[in-house]
Amino acid sequence: MNMSTVTELISNALDLPRTDRTYLAKKLLESLGEAEELSNEEQSTIVRRSRELKEGVVKGLSLDELKEIVRQKTA
Numbered sequence: 001m002n003m004s005t006v007t008e009l010i011s012n013a014l015d016l017p018r019t020d021r022t023y024l025a026k027k028l029l030e031s032l033g034e035a036e037e038l039s040n041e042e043q044s045t046i047v048r049r050s051r052e053l054k055e056g057v058v059k060g061l062s063l064d065e066l067k068e069i070v071r072q073k074t075a
Contacts, residue, residue: 011070 013024038046052058061069 007070007073011074014067014070 013021016024049058053060
């Protein structure tokens with residue numbers, strides 16, 4: 001699956017009613033399995049990204065900001 005397909009999928013998911021988005025999010029999280037199943041690389045990335053957020057190296061996005069980025073990329 002290429003990035004434009006993923007972007008379109010996200011855009012479509014964000015247009016779903018809240019109950020459907022909740023169900024989708026639950027199913028996606030369930031598909032990931034337990035945190036212990038993460039590889040060392042995945043765990044390191046999570047730790048690094050969390051540190052970057054706390055230190056202000058990167059800025060998080062609000063849902064509205066993410067929606068705008070998705071809209072711009074799919075337009």
